[in-house]
Amino acid sequence: DAKTTQPNSMESNEEEPVHLPCNHSTISGTDYIHWYRQLPSQGPEYVIHGLTSNVNNRMASLAIAEDRKSSTLILHRATLRDAAVYYCILRVSSEKLVFGKGTKLTVNP
Amino acid sequence: DAGVTQSPTHLIKTRGQQVTLRCSPKSGHDTVSWYQQALGQGPQFIFQYYEEEERQRGNFPDRFSGHQFPNYSSELNVNALLLGDSALYLCASSFGLAGAPGGTQYFGPGTRLLVL
Numbered sequence: 001d002a003k004t005t006q007p008n009s010m011e012s013n014e015e016e017p018v019h020l021p022c023n024h025s026t027i028s029g030t031d032y033i034h035w036y037r038q039l040p041s042q043g044p045e046y047v048i049h050g051l052t053s054n055v056n057n058r059m060a061s062l063a064i065a066e067d068r069k070s071s072t073l074i075l076h077r078a079t080l081r082d083a084a085v086y087y088c089i090l091r092v093s094s095e096k097l098v099f100g101k102g103t104k105l106t107v108n109p
Numbered sequence: 110d111a112g113v114t115q116s117p118t119h120l121i122k123t124r125g126q127q128v129t130l131r132c133s134p135k136s137g138h139d140t141v142s143w144y145q146q147a148l149g150q151g152p153q154f155i156f157q158y159y160e161e162e163e164r165q166r167g168n169f170p171d172r173f174s175g176h177q178f179p180n181y182s183s184e185l186n187v188n189a190l191l192l193g194d195s196a197l198y199l200c201a202s203s204f205g206l207a208g209a210p211g212g213t214q215y216f217g218p219g220t221r222l223l224v225l
Contacts, residue, residue, distance in 0.1 A: 043201075043216030044199070044201075045215075087151060096154040096157060096167065097142075097144075097154065097201075099144075100151050101150065
């Protein structure tokens with residue numbers, strides 16, 4: 001399974017943008033980049049995914065480097081409810097998700 | 110529309126006992142995956158069920174087994190419990206096995222198992 005590298009923790013202030021980085025230098029051409037997040041005492045929830053192009057949805061934006069060896073999850077205006085562990089995952093099939101330790105995001109009021 | 114549900118929410122067992130955890134997938138989903146999440150770690154894939162068969166398995170011993178029923182719900186069984194089996198057990202559902210890797214998994218809230 002291809003590996004991802006994320007910072008252990010990040011802090012942000014409420015209503016400011018947050019950029020969560022992920023390195024995946026061994027990514028292959030068929031790997032999709034997925035982001036999930038896990039709020040305290042809950043199961044993970046899907047945030048966004050992409051293959052080559054930048055993606056936007058109502059929760060976040062995903063910026064993918066041109067060589068695909070890194071990506072950035074962007075929360076445009078962080079709220080206290082965005083405090084969670086964010087996981088960057090490379091996915092080649094529908095069969096499983098391989099989680100790392102993720103980035104714990106703290107949002108300060 | 111009910112999401113993924115799991116029961117029970119919490120469970121306490123002693124070493125050597127057996128436990129059964131249950132999962133009902135999101136409406137319209139036919140594939141169920143199980144994950145184990147130890148404290149402070151990311152979830153680890155146990156196995157996946159589709160069409161009532163185990164399709165892929167992670168690095169877990171045979172003490173971990175499962176079942177999928179015709180209504181797509183699933184059970185996770187763990188025999189001969191060890192202290193190290195204490196964890197949050199997550200169920201995730203999705204539609205279709207051979208779908209694009211862009212597919213999404215929906216997770217339940219988990220069952221927290223404590224083995225004493």
